[in-house]
Amino acid sequence: MATKSTGGIEKTKSTEVKKKLNVLIVDDDPSIRRIHEMIIKTIGGISQTAKNGEEAVILHLGGASFDLILMDKEMPERDGVSTTKKLREMKVTSMIVGVTSLAGQEEERKAFMEAGLNHCLEKPLTKDKILPLIRNLLGA
Amino acid sequence: MNTTVVAQLQRQFQDYIVSLYQQGFLDSQFSELRKLQDEGSPDFVSEVVSLFFDDCSKLINTMSRSLEQPDNVDFKQLDSGVHQLKGSSSSVGARRVKNVCISFKECCDVQNREGCLRCLQQVDYEYKMLKTKLQDLFNLEQQILQAGGTIPQVDIN
Numbered sequence: 001m002a003t004k005s006t007g008g009i010e011k012t013k014s015t016e017v018k019k020k021l022n023v024l025i026v027d028d029d030p031s032i033r034r035i036h037e038m039i040i041k042t043i044g045g046i047s048q049t050a051k052n053g054e055e056a057v058i059l060h061l062g063g064a065s066f067d068l069i070l071m072d073k074e075m076p077e078r079d080g081v082s083t084t085k086k087l088r089e090m091k092v093t094s095m096i097v098g099v100t101s102l103a104g105q106e107e108e109r110k111a112f113m114e115a116g117l118n119h120c121l122e123k124p125l126t127k128d129k130i131l132p133l134i135r136n137l138l139g140a
Numbered sequence: 141m142n143t144t145v146v147a148q149l150q151r152q153f154q155d156y157i158v159s160l161y162q163q164g165f166l167d168s169q170f171s172e173l174r175k176l177q178d179e180g181s182p183d184f185v186s187e188v189v190s191l192f193f194d195d196c197s198k199l200i201n202t203m204s205r206s207l208e209q210p211d212n213v214d215f216k217q218l219d220s221g222v223h224q225l226k227g228s229s230s231s232v233g234a235r236r237v238k239n240v241c242i243s244f245k246e247c248c249d250v251q252n253r254e255g256c257l258r259c260l261q262q263v264d265y266e267y268k269m270l271k272t273k274l275q276d277l278f279n280l281e282q283q284i285l286q287a288g289g290t291i292p293q294v295d296i297n
């Protein structure tokens with residue numbers, strides 16, 4: 001079941017609504033989901049999680065949208081490659097970042113990128129790895 | 141607050157966590173997790189490692205079943221389990237567990253059942269050893285807090 005950790009729109013002192021970065025974390029590993037949630041929280045974003053690609057697709061079919069999707073590759077039900085392809089077919093324009101432990105497996109990494117990723121990062125994910133991508137996203 | 145007791149406990153904590161890095165149980169990713177922990181989530185690290193150890197136990201059971209029948213080893217399922225364990229161990233900074241997974245994957249790739257069995261035993265040993273060590277570390281943290289002190293930030297780099 002997908003879960004939502006925190007949410008909301010914060011108001012600045014000038015009453016201008018400032019939207020928080022909204023992130024979907026897709027990973028079958030509960031410890032990794034928790035770590036990624038915390039990373040997003042510490043950089044001021046809000047997140048939801050999905051245990052596999054199928055849950056991620058169902059969320060989008062239900063009308064959810066996200067600024068950023070952190071996508072694991074190897075997952076049961078629906079893997080990261082299939083999920084990324086499906087989301088792009090559904091015209092999802094979110095930044096999708098693959099997060100995978102496929103160091104040195106260039107062919108597999110290439111296939112993941114070709115499925116529709118914007119970027120691919122190697123596990124373990126850290127704030128330092130994700131911040132430059134988020135700055136680009138917010139600057140765009 | 142007994143400042144002498146707190147200082148002793150803090151010193152004990154620093155020495156212990158440094159030894160865990162020096163002996164290869166932990167790597168810099170564990171430091172990254174500690175940096176993420178804040179007042180709003182004071183149990184974040186223990187929560188994450190608890191999830192990791194639960195997952196280790198389940199994966200090891202699954203992999204053990206895959207290796208049961210000598211003539212019918214499901215190396216694909218085994219490889220999937222090893223891959224998952226490698227990913228989660230690297231994400232929590234469990235260096236020795238991760239290193240065993242690297243060897244384990246090599247045995248899966250060449251379908252070496254005996255090698256896989258040895259790696260499985262080793263990964264089971266390493267995760268249980270780490271679990272005990274981290275429990276001792278968290279106990280020391282609790283003692284420091286109960287004595288009125290703060291947990292020292294330890295720079296490993």
